Structure formats: structure tokens, C-alpha cells
Amino acid sequence: MASNTTYEHDVIVVGAGGAGLRAAIAAQEAGADVAIVSKLHPVRSHTGAAEGGINAAIRDGDSWEDHAYDTMKGSDYLGDAPAIEALCRESPKETIQLEHWGMAFSREEDGTVSQRPFGGLSFPRTTYAGAETGHQLLHTMYEQVVKRGIEVYDEWHVMNLAVTDEDDPTDRSCHGVVGYEIRSGEIAGFRARDGVILATGGMGQVFDHTTNAVANTGDGVAMAYRAGVPMEDMEFIQFHPTTLPSTGVLISEGVRGEGGILYNGEGERFMFEHGYANNDGELASRDVVARAELTEVNEGRGIEDEYVHLDMRHLGEDRILDRLENILHLAEDFEGVDGLEEPMPVKPGQHYAMGGIETNEYGQTCVDGLYAVGECACASVHGANRLGGNALPELIVFGKLAGHHAAGEEFEEPEIETGKRGDYEDADFEAPVTLGERAAGADAESTADAAADGGEAVTDPDAVLEIAVDREVAQVEELLEGDGVNHAEIRSAVQETMTANVNVFREEEGLKEALVDLREARDRYDDVGVSDPSRTFNTDLLHTLETRNILDIAEALTMGALARNEFRGAHWRKENQIRDDENWLKHTLISWNDGDPDLWYRPVILEGENKRYEPKVRSY
């Protein structure tokens, strides 16, 4: 069903979580005609599931410089200082901006917003709204979008980017996106006169035990990757230490922030008693706690060989109801446990992707007119390990910067370079199998592939969009008419091998095995088919398209993990359990080079505005 409709706006924001909504508001404030295109209605976005809070240095005794220092240390020195400093400098203003928009923060006696301690922070600077900060943030921001009359195309899945096809990705430009209206099956072009901002969120569906929503399939990352934009630091996946064992539902770090205690099966407070973090105990950073829990389980001190206990009973009913009420409901509804009466079972689960689309501190990618913000992007502010409470400020700070930039506001020259140019180092990497290649339904999956055949580069924006739309129409036709393997089988095969081999603890053999399994899944994807023939709300088709994205992301993640033979932040390697600053103080980058994933590196930027962050041993 080809479509002649083309929607046209100055700025197109893809995704309507915290980052997308903030970017849209900023672009509109800067005078742009902006539209949001989103797979889910904005209030369904996964930002709503964030619980803990927003780090912002807004109190006497705290400073954005201290916040930056903590973040750099937490990142295990894999964060880029210009991005981290932007995050910490802007967060106070952006957090109070939310307060001015009416967000229902928790309050102190004097009516100011409350803050609490979080893991890895040297000051209690996590601003929060009960244990539902993300829900409050998402709704507050959506309210402002409604107030401003910003156009939202909801339940429109963006399938691909309209990017020109010059040989070198750094010469390409983005002129829009191709959308698929889930309700009607219509495929339409969205022409962006000034810029496209990807804000598509997480990619947790690569794993089978995750706090992420079912919709978090990394669509933006995979689309940008196939259009030639590098993915950065994909091997760094955060495993949150406290998720419910049966579902992966998140139990906020706020529980430990308020004084919650972790016990093993023998009733020991293992963070101290087994020496994992003698100073900070339960409030060590997330990677440290997740490894400690699994070590307890692996050494036979877990409960039912699977989990440990998180106890908050001693905090008292009043404090729990005031600050952690949502946690009581989650434990009750999803695990049948009354948190006021018993400890809650918890284990680590996939939670957050530190890596993503390579951007500079304004959200720009190496493709002109293409931006990325939020969890799908890597600026990089989290490096090898994200501190709790640093994801929400990332959404609002970089959402705003990218929105203003895309709408044409002038900024200083970026200090972070993007794209394969300048100071990079090719990787010496051998995979056990052939990687990359093909997509179901179309031989070339982005406009960016054609010039490699010696063809003329198409540069006219409308023509680029038209070609992109035609490709997606052809792909959908083929998927709907073809019969074959169900996406669900492929998706679960990917999730199983990733959970078995690319989890908290990683070793060479397992990582290679994962790549072999992923190759096999890719081959099966060649025969994928959609059995639902309907044009109305065809989730079979939607999930089939998403599965392709999951495959590409899983592969890049595993490649990066196999190549990085050191232990840094969330990335633990059995073969080399020490941080190796001499060889690995660098970002992993993976480019889609005509269907062949290309792995290379770029040094970390440790120079901030006024100081250099010297790597130190990270102890808590």
C-alpha cells in the first residue's frame, strides 16, 4: 500500500519519552515547527517506569563540579569530560525547570524539593518524586507539549531514516524518516527541513531478564547504525542489582538510598561481611553490587540458588509510605511479597545501555541533520557504568541542547568528534563467524548503501525521502506476503544466548558462542514471515521489524565485549579482571560498512573545561 502522503516539519523528533518531549519543547521554543513521531502514545513511554530520581547540584554544600567528579569516577573514566560537564552544569536549571512546570516532587518542610543519597554520589543530590520520579517527569513534560500544541503522531513506528548516500558517512545528511502507522498500515514520509532527533530509548529487549518495556527494542540505534552512524561503547550494559526475580520489574535504588539492606541466604549483610564495599556497602555503585549479589548466588549463599534479599522493614511504615510507596505495590503485585512484613527477593537484571548512537555534547551525529538523545545516544556521559539518578538529567539536558541545536541556534564548536575521522585506531578483531549482512525484505536497507555500487549519490532531499519510503513499502509487502519463521522464535533465541553469554560475568568462550548463535539467528531471520495478513494494528509485523533491530544491536554489543579484554565498570572479563588503562582508556565504535560491521576505537576525553580528570582506582 504505497502512500502519497508526506508530512513536513522543521524538526522531527522520533520517540516521546523524556528526551523526545524535552527536545520537542526546546525546538519549539527556538522557533521551529516541530512534530513528534512515536511508536507509543507519549504517556506510554518507558521514562514513566524510572523510579529513583534526578541528580542535580541545587543545594548549598554541593556543586556541579562535585557531581561531574562523581560521574567521571562512576564511569570508570570512560566518560567524555565535555559531555559530563555539560550534564552536571545544566542539570540544576533543568530540574528546577521541571519544578516550574508543576512536577510533583517530594518536598521538605520548607516546601523545597527533597533530595536523597544514591549510589556513588558524594552528596545526597538525587531529587525525587516518591519512587515514581519518571512517571511524574514524563507526565509533566507531556502536559507542556499539550500546552504548546506540539503535533504528535502517536502509534507511528519509524522504520527508517532518509539519509543521502554519499560513500563516506560523514558526508551524508538526513532529511526525514519513514513512518508506519500502526493503526492503518499506512507508510508515509516525514520530511524534516532542519533536523531529525532520535530519542527512541533503551534496547533491553536484547536480554530476557530486563527492567525495560517490551517496546524497548533499540529501533533508533539500529536505524542510525544502518545509515552509517557509529554505535559507541555498546558492550557497556548496566545490570541493575535490584530487580524482581520473576519479572525483571525494577526495585528502585531509592530503597538502598533510604537505608535498605541486602542479605544473603545465610542472613549475612554480604556487602560488608564479604568485603565487596567496606565503606559504602549497599550504596556502592551498581556494577559492584550486581557482581556481589551474583557471586553470593554462585558460591551457594543465595536463596533458591537465584536471588538475595532486600530488606526495608526497619525503615518504618511512615517513611516507606512517604518515599517508597510504589515499591510496596510492585513487590505485592508482581512477587506477592509485603515489603512492610518481609524482605523482598531481588537479583540483577538488564537495566540500561550506557552505549548507543555516537554523538557530541549537542546530540549531533556524524550525519548532518541527524541527532540522538537519551538512552539511545552515547554522548558519552555514563562511560562504563551509569550512576543511579543520572539518566533523567541526561534526558532533559541533552534533549534541550539537541532541540535548540536542531532548530538552528548557534553553539560553540563541539569538543567531541563524531564519525570515523581524525584520531581513531582500527581494531584488530577476529570474529568466529561472518557478521552483519542483509535485512529481510530488502537488499539495501538504507539509502546510504547505493553509492557503494558506484552509482550517483542522490542528494535531493525529496528524492532521498521517496527512495526511503519505496524501500519500506517493498519490505512490508514482502514480509506480509511471505510465509515463514515466526519472529518470536528468533527473538527468544537472541535473548537466551545474550543472557547466557553476555551477562554480568563474561568470558571469551561464551562471547564467541553468542556470536555463533547470533549468526544462526540472522540466517533464520532470512526466512522470517508475518502470518497476520491484516493492515490494522499488525503487531506481528511490528515485532518482526523490531527483531531485525535486536539482532544488529546484540551483535554489536557482543563484538565490543569480545574485543575489550579488560575489566571496566559494568564490563567484567574472566580472562583479565583488572582495569587496563594503558590499553583500554578508549571508546569502542562499530560502523555498518556496507553490511560489514567495522570495529575501531577513539581515545577518551579526560580534559574538562578547567581540569583534567586523572583515572584513579575506583573503590567504594
Add this chain to the structure above:
Amino acid sequence: MSTQVPQQTDETDAETEPDAEEEPSKGDLRREKKAERAAEREREAAEADPLAGEDTRELKVFRFDPEVEGKQEPRFDEFHVPFEKGMTVLDALIYARDTYDSSLTFRHSCRQAVCGSDAMFVNGQQRLACKTQLSDLSDPVRIEPLPHADVRKDLVVDMQHFYDQMDAVEPYFDADELPEDELEEQRQSRANRETVKMSTRCIWCGACMSSCNIAAGDNQYLGPAALNKAYRFAMDEREGESRKRERLEIIEQEHGVWRCQTQFSCTEVCPKDIPLTEHIQELKREAVKNNLKFW
């Protein structure tokens, strides 16, 4: 369990019956054949009983698709799913979809009761599928789309009317004045935050609207969710008196708060335990006070 599809050849031409008026396109024929094969697979799945001996639960699921022949007439399909402790209605639906029939359609995303996309009518009550334990329901579990909304397909309803009603109450914070310093808070007392707290928990699932008899009979009635949203802002001390009066005027209109007959059905089904009926009554009291000022 595998749903491997038998490979079929693509020889549609031999079976083509020439149409007197218009030759069906090759694509149409393929789609037709594909629909036949899908129907065949469904029949096979229904007949086979691979779960014999397991602890299973029976789902009776509403089916409808305006696009696909054979599904245009609404019907119920039966699915048998293996039961495990802790399994929710959403888990069971996902199992049925991924194992038996990939065309089974429903919205879901966060599966932790915060995105609000999987409100359905389960055993005669509006519930979120993700937070409803199968063990709390009697067998067979009857799953239908939300009543009083247009069904798009299977369990998916059109939410547009719900969104329109939310929009109608000007659902955004709109303070008279803000602190001049961009780093200074407006301040809100703890007591005032407590007053509005429950109202801010709405996840827009639509369960309340679907359960409301008044909303069912009066399409223009703002309904419990939108009125709760109005309450959230009207009761926020930071907005100022004039804005509050404007808000009260919106909810006092003919299809506003006075339509509520305090049947409590919205409060009963709300998955976030928001005291919706109370909030509406509170708004009625505020509206009366507001008018008294002018009488």
C-alpha cells in the same frame, strides 16, 4: 514450542479462477492463500492438545479484525496455556500469541503497571492485564476489549475519545507567576503535595472511563480520568486563584462534575487506587464554594 510453518510452494497461477470483471492481482491471490494457511494452522493448533497432563488455564479471548475475512464477525477463541505460579493475564496472552496465533493483538509495553496500555475487560471487570494474577481468576478466563470504546482489532480499542476528554480540561500546570530566579523553586507545602499526590498517579489506562455508566450514556461527559486531572491542577496551591476559577468553570459545565452519580465504579477499577469518586466530589464542593462567592 515451535510454530514452524510448513513450506508452501508459490504456484498460485494453477488455481486461479478467471474473474469476469477484474483479474485479481498476484498479490491478492497470495494474500488469500496466506489467509487460508493461517486459518489452517489455527485449526490444527486448536485440535492438537500438546498440553495434556500439564496444569493449564483456559482463555476465552475476543477476536475481531475488520480487514481479514473470517474475522470480521466478532467471536471468542479458546487458548490453553500452561500455568505457573505468578503468571499474569498478560503473560498468558503473550504465550498464546507467541505459541499459537501471532495475529492475536493487544497493546502492552512496560508490564509493570505504569504505561497503562493493557487495560482490558477480564472476567467482567476492567483490569490491567499485567498486574492481574491468573490465580485470582476463575477458569475459563474471559478476556475482552474495554467496553464502551470502539474496537480496532481483537483487544485493541480506539483511545482517541479518552485522549480528547483529557485534553478538554487543559491538562497542564499553568502558574500565575514563577520565581524570577531560574534556580529557585515555587515551593509547595507537604500537605498540598499530599492533597494532589494520588491524582498525579493516573496512567491514562482508560479503565475508569470504561467502567462508568454515565460516560457510557453521555459521550460528552468529561469522565473520571479527565476530572481527576482537573482536580490535580485545581487543588495545586501553586497555580493561583484566577486560574483555579477558570478550571472550576471548565468542570462545572453541563457535561462536567454534576453528571457524576457517585456510583464508585471508577474508583473500584482504578489500578493505581486513585480515589476518583472522592476527587470528583471534592471538585463539586469547590464548585459550590466558587459560585457562592458570586451569589
